[in-house]
Structure formats: structure tokens, C-alpha cells
Amino acid sequence: MKNLLQDRLLWFGGYVLSPTAAILTGLLMLSGCSISETTRRPPIEVWDDMDRQEKFKAQSPVGKDLYGVFEDKRSNRRPVEGTIARGHLALNEPSVTGLVNANTYLGQNPVPLDEAVLKLGHDKYQVYCTPCHDGMGSGKGIVNIREPNYKPANLMDDRIKAFSDGQIYYTITNGKGNMQPYHLQLSPRERWAVAYYVRALQRAHSGTLADVPEDKKGSIQ
Numbered sequence: 001m002k003n004l005l006q007d008r009l010l011w012f013g014g015y016v017l018s019p020t021a022a023i024l025t026g027l028l029m030l031s032g033c034s035i036s037e038t039t040r041r042p043p044i045e046v047w048d049d050m051d052r053q054e055k056f057k058a059q060s061p062v063g064k065d066l067y068g069v070f071e072d073k074r075s076n077r078r079p080v081e082g083t084i085a086r087g088h089l090a091l092n093e094p095s096v097t098g099l100v101n102a103n104t105y106l107g108q109n110p111v112p113l114d115e116a117v118l119k120l121g122h123d124k125y126q127v128y129c130t131p132c133h134d135g136m137g138s139g140k141g142i143v144n145i146r147e148p149n150y151k152p153a154n155l156m157d158d159r160i161k162a163f164s165d166g167q168i169y170y171t172i173t174n175g176k177g178n179m180q181p182y183h184l185q186l187s188p189r190e191r192w193a194v195a196y197y198v199r200a201l202q203r204a205h206s207g208t209l210a211d212v213p214e215d216k217k218g219s220i221q
């Protein structure tokens with residue numbers, strides 16, 4: 001009885017286990033599982049897992065039939081107009097710094113002037129400038145009334161009227177003496193808009209009767 005069992009085990013080991021193990025080892029080597037060697041030949045793939053699959057490339061159609069996710073066959077949408085890629089914001093451009101070079105202010109306001117821009121400038125001036133410079137730019141805002149020793153500049157001074165647009169913008173951006181900078185509160189466009197509004201106040205301040213339209217002259221006392 002004992003011998004019979006022994007015989008069977010030997011038979012099983014010799015004729016079944018060993019050949020199966022040998023075949024499996026061979027298959028494993030064939031399928032490229034050998035880690036001891038490197039080869040330039042592509043591995044034999046039993047299952048290709050996810051080695052190759054169709055994918056979407058930015059802005060391009062996909063696959064043989066050239067289908068995309070969107071109707072125009074693009075795989076993603078275009079960036080919103082005016083989008084600036086990270087690292088491409090030109091913070092040292094004259095329209096952002098207000099300077100042409102280290103010693104020269106930009107002469108002219110670079111933002112095209114229209115009614116909306118002037119309105120924007122008016123609105124931002126009311127919020128950020130009137131507390132000190134007052135609505136007319138005289139420098140007698142509420143802060144000066146409460147604290148007469150704090151003297152905001154009179155924006156109607158000939159000295160400041162002679163500023164270039166860039167110098168006004170630069171002052172708003174970086175502050176001056178006791179005036180704090182406003183580059184965190186106001187975007188470059190908003191600062192240029194405020195500069196336009198300061199110019200409008202100055203122009204109104206230098207106005208004469210000759211500037212008043214004929215039909216309105218009668219209403220001036």
C-alpha cells in the first residue's frame with residue numbers, strides 16, 4: 001500500500017509536475033519576463049494591458065474616423081479670448097509699469113478712451129481717491145478734514161497738471177510719500193481709467209466760459 005502511494009507520487013512528479021513547470025518557465029521567458037537581460041526586441045504580449053489606446057491630444061481630432069469631443073472635432077475648447085498662459089504675463093511692459101525705461105514715464109495713456117473707460121475711471125476714483133483728494137481732486141477729502149496735518153496733494157496744481165499720463169498711473173500704482181500704492185486694489189486697466197478721470201477733472205478745472213456750449217451759457221450764474 002505504502003509503495004503504491006510512493007509510486008504514484010513519483011509518477012505524478014515525473015510525468016506531470018516537472019514538464020508543466022518546464023513549459024511554464026519557457027513561456028515566462030518567452031513573454032519577456034526575464035529581468036536579467038535587456039533587449040531591443042519588443043516583448044511578446046500575451047495581454048496588451050493598456051499599453052496602446054486611443055487618446056485625445058490637445059486641440060486635435062482623435063482616431064481613424066477623426067472624431068473629437070466637440071462639434072468642431074476639437075478634443076478640448078480653446079482658451080477664453082485674452083487668456084494669458086502662466087509665466088507669460090508681461091509685467092514689465094510700459095502699459096503695466098507706466099514707465100518706458102527706468103527714468104521715463106509713458107507719455108500717453110495706452111488704453112483707448114471711450115465713455116465706458118471714463119465711467120470706470122469715475123467710479124474707481126470715487127471709491128479709492130475721494131477720501132483723500134476729494135471729488136474735485138483738491139486734496140481736501142474727509143481724511144484731510146479729520147486730520148489736517150495729513151495733506152494729500154491738490155491734483156489741480158499746475159505741477160500735477162503737467163504730469164504725463166504715465167506719471168499719474170505710476171503714482172496710483174506705487175503710491176508717493178504718505179500715499180499708499182493702489183496696484184492691489186485696481187487692475188492696470190482700472191488705474192489707466194482713473195488716470196483718464198484725473199485728466200478729465202483737470203480739464204474741467206481749467207475750463208473757461210468759452211468751453212460752455214452756446215445754449216447752456218444762459219444757465220451759468
Ligand code: HEC
Nearest residue numbers: 128129131132151152153168171172176177178179182194
Ligand atoms: C489715504 C489718502 C490718499 C488716497 C486714498 C489717495 N491719495 Fe493720492 N496722495 C496722497 C498724499 C498724502 C499725497 C502727497 C504725497 C507726497 O507728495 O508725499 C498724494 C499725492 C498724489 C499725487 C501726486 C504725486 C506727486 O508726485 O506729487 C497724485 C497724482 C495722486 N496722489 C493721485 C491719487 C489717485 C489717482 C488716487 C486714487 C487711486 C489717490 N491719489 C488716492 C494721499 C492719498
